[in-house]
Amino acid sequence: MYVTCSSSTPFFVYKEVPLPHTSDNIKLHFEDLLDCYEIHCFKIITDDAANMKCVFLMSHEIATQEIDDDDEDDDIEKI
Incomplete structure (x- = not known):
């Protein structure tokens, strides 16, 4: 997994994801990498692997659902 980031200091990171390359394992290592470098906004380019x-x-569907849930909470009238 390669990560590039540009802000005030550009950097490049390589992290090997150990086998098996399941979606759960990839997600775990990807989230660890984001947390480690405090990355909150990102774009992803991948191959077409399932x-x-x-x-x-x-991850996108979950994030979108959370945003929709927050919007619904705003519509609830507080008594």
Whole structure:
């Protein structure tokens, strides 16, 4: 897994993801990498492998659902 980041200090990171390359294992290591470098906003470019699609499409759906849930909470009238 390669990560590039540009802000005030550009950097490049290589992290090997140990086998098996399941979506759960990739997601675990990817999230650890984001946390380690305090990355909150990102773009992802992957190959068309099913495990990669599963990791990042599911993560996007969960994030979108959380945003929608927050919007619904705003619509609730407090008594």
